[in-house]
Amino acid sequence: MRFSVSAEAARARLPTMTGDTPGGARTDDPAREGGYRTPTVRPQILYPLFAPVEQLPAVGPKVARLIEKVAGPRVVDLLWHLPTGMIDRRYRPQLADAEPGRHATVHVCVTAHRAPASPRGPHRVIARDGTGELQIVYFRAKGDWLQRTYPVGAEVIVSGMVDVYNGQAQITHPDYVVPAGREGEIPAIEPVYGLTAGLQAGRMVKAAAAAIARAPALAEWLDPALVAREGWPGWREALVNAHTPTDPDRLGPQSPDRRRLAYDELLANQVALLAVRASQRRRPGRILTGTGTLQAKIQAALPYSLTGAQTVALSEIAGDLAAPTKMLRLLQGDVGSGKTVVALLAMAIVVEAGGQAALLAPTEILARQHLETLEPLARAAGIRVALLTGREKGRLRSGILLGLADGSIQIVLGTHAIIQNDVAFRDLALAVVDEQHRFGVEQRLDLAAKGAAVDTLTMTATPIPRTLQLTAYGDMDVSRLAEKPPGRKPVDTRAVALDRLEEVVGAIGRKLDRGEKVYWVCPLVEESEVTDLASATDRYEALAARFGERVGLVHGRLKGPEKDAAMAAFAGGTVDLLVSTTVIEVGVNVPAATVMVIEHAERFGLAQLHQLRGRVGRGDRKASCLLLYSDRLTGVARQRLKIMRQTEDGFVIAEEDLRLRGAGEVLGTRQSGLPETRVADLDRDGDLLAIARDDARLILDRDPGLTSERGQAVRILLYLFERDAAIRYLRSG
Numbered sequence: 085m086r087f088s089v090s091a092e093a094a095r096a097r098l099p100t101m102t103g104d105t106p107g108g109a110r111t112d113d114p115a116r117e118g119g120y121r122t123p124t125v126r127p128q129i130l131y132p133l134f135a136p137v138e139q140l141p142a143v144g145p146k147v148a149r150l151i152e153k154v155a156g157p158r159v160v161d162l163l164w165h166l167p168t169g170m171i172d173r174r175y176r177p178q179l180a181d182a183e184p185g186r187h188a189t190v191h192v193c194v195t196a197h198r199a200p201a202s203p204r205g206p207h208r209v210i211a212r213d214g215t216g217e218l219q220i221v222y223f224r225a226k227g228d229w230l231q232r233t234y235p236v237g238a239e240v241i242v243s244g245m246v247d248v249y250n251g252q253a254q255i256t257h258p259d260y261v262v263p264a265g266r267e268g269e270i271p272a273i274e275p276v277y278g279l280t281a282g283l284q285a286g287r288m289v290k291a292a293a294a295a296i297a298r299a300p301a302l303a304e305w306l307d308p309a310l311v312a313r314e315g316w317p318g319w320r321e322a323l324v325n326a327h328t329p330t331d332p333d334r335l336g337p338q339s340p341d342r343r344r345l346a347y348d349e350l351l352a353n354q355v356a357l358l359a360v361r362a363s364q365r366r367r368p369g370r371i372l373t374g375t376g377t378l379q380a381k382i383q384a385a386l387p388y389s390l391t392g393a394q395t396v397a398l399s400e401i402a403g404d405l406a407a408p409t410k411m412l413r414l415l416q417g418d419v420g421s422g423k424t425v426v427a428l429l430a431m432a433i434v435v436e437a438g439g440q441a442a443l444l445a446p447t448e449i450l451a452r453q454h455l456e457t458l459e460p461l462a463r464a465a466g467i468r469v470a471l472l473t474g475r476e477k478g479r480l481r482s483g484i485l486l487g488l489a490d491g492s493i494q495i496v497l498g499t500h501a502i503i504q505n506d507v508a509f510r511d512l513a514l515a516v517v518d519e520q521h522r523f524g525v526e527q528r529l530d531l532a533a534k535g536a537a538v539d540t541l542t543m544t545a546t547p548i549p550r551t552l553q554l555t556a557y558g559d560m561d562v563s564r565l566a567e568k569p570p571g572r573k574p575v576d577t578r579a580v581a582l583d584r585l586e587e588v589v590g591a592i593g594r595k596l597d598r599g600e601k602v603y604w605v606c607p608l609v610e611e612s613e614v615t616d617l618a619s620a621t622d623r624y625e626a627l628a629a630r631f632g633e634r635v636g637l638v639h640g641r642l643k644g645p646e647k648d649a650a651m652a653a654f655a656g657g658t659v660d661l662l663v664s665t666t667v668i669e670v671g672v673n674v675p676a677a678t679v680m681v682i683e684h685a686e687r688f689g690l691a692q693l694h695q696l697r698g699r700v701g702r703g704d705r706k707a708s709c710l711l712l713y714s715d716r717l718t719g720v721a722r723q724r725l726k727i728m729r730q731t732e733d734g735f736v737i738a739e740e741d742l743r744l745r746g747a748g749e750v751l752g753t754r755q756s757g758l759p760e761t762r763v764a765d766l767d768r769d770g771d772l773l774a775i776a777r778d779d780a781r782l783i784l785d786r787d788p789g790l791t792s793e794r795g796q797a798v799r800i801l802l803y804l805f806e807r808d809a810a811i812r813y814l815r816s817g
């Protein structure tokens with residue numbers, strides 16, 4: 085649950101976007117916005133922990149690669165790779181009493197060897213103590229090694245899992261065997277770690293022990309009163325205890341060691357979050373009051389009137405813009421709730437006040453779609469809008485840059501391309517980030533850094549359960565569009581077994597004949613674009629063979645113009661059945677589409693299914709969603725499909741998602757700009773969150789630059805959990 089992102093991805097801090105442009109390079113540091121640049125050089129005391137695991141004794145390149153797979157590439161990753169169990173070798177029964185299924189260490193005398201009857205058969209060493217007989221079983225072991233290790237007549241100590249086979253006690257491939265008298269070489273207690281194929285338990289134990297040995301003693305960053313109240317050990321002691329538990333209780337999530345480490349991580353996250361937020365709020369905002377004229381023109385051009393929820397959200401945003409502090413507001417609204425038009429009207433306020441606005445979207449398709457829907461409305465109000473993505477190049481691009489620099493373009497819509505270094509505004513006053521969970525905190529800040537006192541509006545369709553809002557959004561203000569535009573009809577959702585594919589295709593054919601438009605989504609296969617694409621291409625070919633030119637295909641590998649052409653053909657006319665990979669997941673709006681087919685729906689998460697289904701049911705015709713599943717459904721997948729059939733309420737779905745997946749995944753990097761937690765598990769340690777938040781607030785209130793003794797210790801904590809990007813945002817002095 086905690087390691088939802090592969091270790092590699094977490095390490096690389098991959099950009100979470102799926103769009104077309106490379107992740108935004110930092111364009112500037114906060115100094116430009118009146119902050120003070122603080123050096124962010126990792127403290128020397130932590131160097132040993134951020135070295136590659138290969139530097140540990142007894143870890144060669146091959147083992148290092150395996151460790152990297154399960155834990156991560158650096159020593160510190162091993163520290164957070166906590167044991168999942170322990171082997172207690174202190175259990176030393178007589179053979180007659182040895183309980184099967186339990187690890188035991190027994191003292192026996194070797195009486196005979198029974199060589200394998202066939203080359204594949206096991207070799208058995210027969211041994212006894214005063215109470216009974218033990219067979220020590222080996223498959224494919226070298227005969228001479230066996231003879232040397234188990235000389236007949238010798239007394240040996242054997243430690244391993246005891247089982248009973250045909251009424252005979254046996255240990256297969258003991259973990260340890262030493263001559264009597266050398267018991268000391270067998271550890272009394274051993275941690276059990278999550279492994280991967282090829283990685284031996286013993287090697288992992290050794291590597292972890294070596295990593296812990298490198299952990300320095302660090303000055304306490306926690307409040308002594310809290311530590312005393314909870315009965316927590318110091319950081320290093322907690323780490324050592326968590327890795328070398330002396331009794332099973334210490335392995336449990338409630339053990340003081342694990343709670344301490346979890347709290348450390350939550351505190352690091354909260355301090356980082358609050359430092360960034362505080363730096364944003366600290367900078368004075370500007371007073372932006374609209375005249376209402378442009379807004380009125382836009383509203384007049386709308387084919388509908390705003391819902392109550394939209395009006396309320398807009399007035400909250402207007403209030404923020406008019407206030408002398410910076411806006412940091414999240415507009416949360418389920419798919420199809422109409423966030424885009426609210427964003428446009430907010431941008432219009434800014435234009436009325438003489439400023440410029442930018443809207444950042446995660447994919448090119450989405451950016452282009454925003455242009456299509458917003459441009460005519462803006463034009464009605466005399467506002468000049470431009471689109472800037474990775475595809476606007478050469479003269480076109482320089483023209484746009486010029487327009488932004490001289491202020492003749494008032495609103496820019498685009499992808500990461502608008503965060504690039506050479507994009508400058510005459511007076512950027514509002515940054516809107518659509519689908520904000522697809523971006524990191526830094527990208528938002530980068531965009532905001534392009535103006536003097538930029539207000540920020542972020543938008544998301546991914547509802548986050550209230551219980552998690554604290555971690556995800558900290559003290560961001562939230563507006564919610566709880567009400568959907570009128571006239572939406574419920575989407576008829578059904579789960580259908582994939583072996584009824586023929587029937588489904590037949591039904592789709594009838595829909596097409598009636599002039600309806602259909603999405604057909606193929607899943608991500610093993611997270612690989614290549615196989616992903618293959619499944620969509622295959623499906624496309626099969627459907628095209630049947631329905632001909634009315635079938636289109638869109639996927640992430642297509643070049644921008646091809647993608648546009650495919651989307652446009654679907655939205656506009658010639659294509660009625662669009663086969664796609666999940667590129668359409670975010671935000672795409674084709675109101676004429678009435679059917680959503682999701683192939684291998686069991687491979688999608690709830691939030692994703694909800695997003696996909698949200699693509700239909702936007703027009704006046706009755707819409708349906710077919711969830712095609714393969715027969716081997718896991719319990720969780722079955723429940724997901726059931727929930728999808730039961731409700732269309734994004735918040736209910738979010739709560740269920742949380743229940744099924746756990747907070748760790750729901751609150752991934754994608755949601756919040758927070759990294760995955762390594763030690764803390766919000767399901768178990770959620771109660772610590774509020775304490776950590778208050779603690780973080782207190783720390784930063786008292787010592788905004790983290791310069792006091794405790795402040796210095798907290799800095800180390802930030803580095804330890806790699807939240808040190810936040811250090812740049814601390815107030816100095």
Ligand code: ADP
Binds near residue numbers: 394417673
């Ligand atoms: P989302 O919140 O998912 O971004 P959009 O902003 O794309 O949703 O809006 C979805 C659809 O709803 C669009 O076709 C839009 O024109 C329409 N819409 C938005 N507001 C209203 C409204 N007040 N009444 C009717 N339709 C609306």
Ligand code: MG
Binds near residue numbers: 423518
């Ligand atoms: Mg949207």
